[in-house]
Amino acid sequence: MNIVTNDLCVRWLIRLVKKKRSPDDTHTASAKARTDDERMTIKITDQDFPPLQEYIQQQCGIVLRDTQQYLLESRLQHLLSMHQCGTFGEFLRLVKEKNSPVLREKIVNAMTTNETFWFRDSHPWQNFAAHLLPQWEKELQNSLHKKRIWSAAASMGHEAYSMAMLIDDFCGSRHKCAMKNSVEILGTDISTSALYVAISGNYDEMAMSRGFTPPFDGYRRTCFKQTGKVWEISSHIKKMVVFKQFNLQNSFITLDKFDLICLRNVIIYFSDEFKRALFKKIAQTLNPGGYLLLGASETPIRYTRRFRSVKLGDSVYYQLKE
Numbered sequence: 001m002n003i004v005t006n007d008l009c010v011r012w013l014i015r016l017v018k019k020k021r022s023p024d025d026t027h028t029a030s031a032k033a034r035t036d037d038e039r040m041t042i043k044i045t046d047q048d049f050p051p052l053q054e055y056i057q058q059q060c061g062i063v064l065r066d067t068q069q070y071l072l073e074s075r076l077q078h079l080l081s082m083h084q085c086g087t088f089g090e091f092l093r094l095v096k097e098k099n100s101p102v103l104r105e106k107i108v109n110a111m112t113t114n115e116t117f118w119f120r121d122s123h124p125w126q127n128f129a130a131h132l133l134p135q136w137e138k139e140l141q142n143s144l145h146k147k148r149i150w151s152a153a154a155s156m157g158h159e160a161y162s163m164a165m166l167i168d169d170f171c172g173s174r175h176k177c178a179m180k181n182s183v184e185i186l187g188t189d190i191s192t193s194a195l196y197v198a199i200s201g202n203y204d205e206m207a208m209s210r211g212f213t214p215p216f217d218g219y220r221r222t223c224f225k226q227t228g229k230v231w232e233i234s235s236h237i238k239k240m241v242v243f244k245q246f247n248l249q250n251s252f253i254t255l256d257k258f259d260l261i262c263l264r265n266v267i268i269y270f271s272d273e274f275k276r277a278l279f280k281k282i283a284q285t286l287n288p289g290g291y292l293l294l295g296a297s298e299t300p301i302r303y304t305r306r307f308r309s310v311k312l313g314d315s316v317y318y319q320l321k322e
């Protein structure tokens with residue numbers, strides 16, 4: 001990975017998001033819900049819904065079901081007011097006419113669901129530390145290659161930082177500092193407002209109240225610095241992760257290969273066709289024997305035969321077939 005390029009990319013992203021954030025932009029799920037309730041006024045007609053459904057799917061792959069008109073109504077309401085549009089049809093016409101990347105980004109930020117928390121589902125991460133890290137430790141002794149991890153729908157960074165905390169702990173407890181420098185973590189997401197939080201590494205009390213259950217509870221104290229109501233991730237953890245914006249609809253060619261790809265709690269939003277294409281690209285982007293980790297309710301089985309399910313402890317990981 002070209003660290004310099006990525007560093008520039010991260011700095012660019014921070015500037016971009018800071019510049020584009022307006023009081024109407026929100027970057028937490030709770031804030032999004034609040035604005036949803038407060039501004040619910042304009043209803044979407046049956047005529048205006050299908051073209052907007054199609055537009056959202058084109059931009060980010062998210063499929064809105066026919067019963068999800070309320071999602072567009074609540075999440076795009078503030079953009080309609082901001083652009084003085086009286087109907088959703090008028091808004092879509094404006095979006096297409098303006099063809100503005102900034103407006104497109106605001107729509108995507110509003111329509112993505114960034115729900116996430118630390119060490120989500122617990123057992124995949126216990127088994128990552130108990131099984132995968134010792135395996136990698138052995139493999140790294142006979143190899144010059146680094147191990148590369150991709151948190152492919154990283155949201156606000158919890159998943160990528162959770163892995164960084166585990167790696168840091170694993171290396172610290174074994175005095176294996178060399179291994180820490182041999183693992184790279186990339187976190188990507190389509191949402192710039194979610195990435196803004198990830199890159200800042202600052203979390204509020206609500207975010208810090210979710211996921212630090214045993215055996216992970218100690219990391220709240222050892223890996224964060226609390227100043228008032230803000231918890232900042234420690235610099236030694238922060239520097240283990242590089243974040244950048246990436247749309248999973250794009251080609252993966254620029255990303256290089258990975259040994260573990262986490263694609264958790266995101267494919268549920270996509271069409272079968274998109275899932276099939278996505279699993280194909282993931283298989284091409286994993287090193288031989290590399291692993292794919294999905295969310296608890298997700299499986300690649302209907303979409304590809306390139307993976308075998310393997311148990312790491314009591315967690316199911318999907319390993320690329322030879």
Ligand SMILES: C[S@@+](CC[C@H](N)C(=O)[O-])C[C@H]1O[C@@H](n2cnc3c(N)ncnc32)[C@H](O)[C@@H]1O
Pocket residue numbers: 060061062112113114115116117120152153154155156159188189190191194246247248249263264265266269295
């Ligand atoms: C529910 S969150 C899951 C976060 C994390 N993986 C977890 O399991 O806690 C889904 C994330 O997928 C991102 N997402 C949705 N569509 C995407 C796309 N086409 N490309 C990249 N990220 C996308 C959203 O912005 C959101 O942050």
